[in-house]
Amino acid sequence: MTDQPAITVDGHTIPLLGFGTWNLEPADARKMVAEALRIGYRHIDTAWIYKNEAAVGDGIRDAIAAGHVKREDIWLTTKIWVAHFHRADLLKQAKESAEALGFTPDLLLLHWPKPEPSFEETLGALNEALEQGFTKSIGLSNFPSFDFARAQTLSKAKLVTNQVEYHPYLKLTSLIATAKELGSSITAWSPLAQGNIATDPTLIEIGKAHGKSAGQVTLRWLIQQNIIAIPRTSKVSRAEESFDIFDFELSAEEMDRIHALARPDGRLGDWLDKAFQWDEEWA
Template sequence: MTDQATITVDGNIIPLLGFGTWQLEPADARRMVAEALRIGYRHIDTAWIYKNEAAVGDGIRDAIEAGHVAREDIWLTTKIWVEHFDHAGLLKQAEESANSLGFTPDLLLLHWPKATPPFAETIGALNEAKEKGFTRNIGLSNFPSAQFREAQGLSKARLITNQVEYHPYLKLTKLLETARELGSSITAWSPLAQGQVADDPTLKEIGERHGKSAAQVTLRWLIQQGVIAIPRTTKVHRAEESFDIFDFALTDEDMDRVHALARPDGRLGDWLDKAFEWDHEW
């Protein structure tokens, strides 16, 4: 395996391949975070609502104590839950998350956009969390382009990323353009479409030519776009497979064929507040 790819956003060097912990019970989160860091991952993603922040912190400490990694080489992300978007609630949860992790996160995200309280209050509190040292950087998750622009307009600090669902079956052209225009990035959750990519004939055929799996092709497709991908698994061999994507490259034709798999009904997880709507791509 060769050196992994990174993206630089507002002076921050972020590994394009991370390890996600959504739906991981604490024991699995601790075990798999430690294993992921042993394998070579240097980007870990969690959230307050996952109820595994303390376990993620334990896994990081396990890997550090085993000599696999140093804290300064890890990019660590967590998220503020929507019930804590008021000024006092956000600051309280930001401090709680840092304490649960046992580390200052590199990035603190708003988990979903919410109509109330006003964006100005929430974004102001998010910036204050950064100023108070509860996080090194701030960003968003699941924000459509209009709200992404509005949030950045209200934020003193750069919003480092917008973490959203993205995989071959979902078109994200407008949001990718918005991120570029705002000097930000896109992070893909459910990058493997909750396992659907494994049996896709197109992805399998491309993979066979490169000696790779459909999942590896998908992750390579994402990072070649400059998109951060955070697959998650409870199986060590799957984490190893997902990390083994730095020794090949997809051709322009390969990339176009994967893009062509997008479909209007491709979204798998939609908990967007009814006050907002996704970008129209079709």
Template sequence: MTGSTSQSFVDIRGFKLPLVGLGTWQLSGRDCTRVVQQAIKIGYRSIDTAQMYGNEAAVGEGVRASGLRSEVMVTTKVQPERLAPHDLERSVKESLVRLRLDVIDLLLIHWPNPRVPLAETLGAMANLKHDGFVKQIGVSNFTVALIEQAVKATTEPLICNQIECHPYLNQDKVIAATRKAGMAVVAYSPIARGSAKGDAVLERIGKVHGKSAAQVCLRWLTQQGVAVIPRTSKIERLEENIALFDFELTDAEMKEIAGLARRDGRIVDWSWSPKWD
């Protein structure tokens, strides 16, 4: 369960997006700050938060406390009910105040909102980029149809589509469309909310490589060039979740893990979700 933690990146038009980051949903307060600070200390260079998580202040504090702010990509996401241009602009400035950072490295639309024209939202995000409030922009929970709409709606490069992605959910269609649009795929819930641990197939493959089931699960994604943002509240698991670059899964193992996909594999589904592919 140990091994090299040296970082790898996905290159999107010269922007280096770390292949491993830390998810922070449900982390809060001092515990959140401590985990973020420690993650950066051991090599994480990407931290994922959102307006919805209510923890931007704690995340920002951890980033600043690390002393490595300039090396870290901080992602936050705009709530779907704040996507109209003026509100989006206000909400991003509020995020910056909570984070107490000079700039947001990557700003995402958290969930699509059919009541707000996409071109207006993306236009407002592009303006914030040009005015120096954010460095890069992208989307989350976008389907094939929404990706096609987004590409037509802006000339600004979109860096990524952050989507649910793990062995129990076949996301081939949306991954292909994301890549066709020149964007990186970022996997959320990449260890299926912890259920990779205890999976018989992942455990067995892990034994062959001297790795845990969670590491095999994360390696399966990163080996496909999919970035991952596993969350943990436990300092001792931070190292485990980033030690993914000192082993390689065989083609047969990659196929076997892909075979774990099932019809009911989706975990994150809300009343406001788009019609999934």
């Protein structure tokens, strides 16, 4: 699929650097997806709840028409919203998402864990969506370790990733270990901590040693862990900057310094249902 750094999970090759579209209005999503693919990104992430799936599909078609990419070279992810977790609703949304995109997504995720309907019903329906051809693989988003592992026991197909918030201010040791044990992967949303990394003295100092920005250092730190990162921006120049991370490598000491930035209050976006609990990394 790509000559960029990638991770292979259950036979699927997933580029480690992707482009996210959360909070992008349709016009911006179409433009930025096309630009991202022109720049060289080969992994695009969206979701039903972002209300831009059709625009993302248009952006992909624009890039294909311009000769920048072929469909088979793109990894495309979307997500089932929590209001659609009953079997019939999930299958209906899976079909509608594929139709809105105009492409069968490579990966379909459950957006957040919910206690009702049961995991058995929802995971069963997600597997049905795969079997019916509405997606090429399935996975999760925002599942703590215990629920990640439980979901895999209930899924006939491999859950190829768990997409969660991850950046230098969060400690994700348990979840990363769980993904490894399950033969799965972790995808980082808000990998740049919603811009907070830009002024971090440690990241700036490390960046100066490599002629890179704090953001580039952060993305490099993620992909050197074999973590998939999906930064989002509405600026072409920023997308170009984020893609320019394949010509340097962080030392083990630099990696450790970045890991040391994690703190108990580092989480920026928490919409986890109260029936679930994040891993107690600081206990």
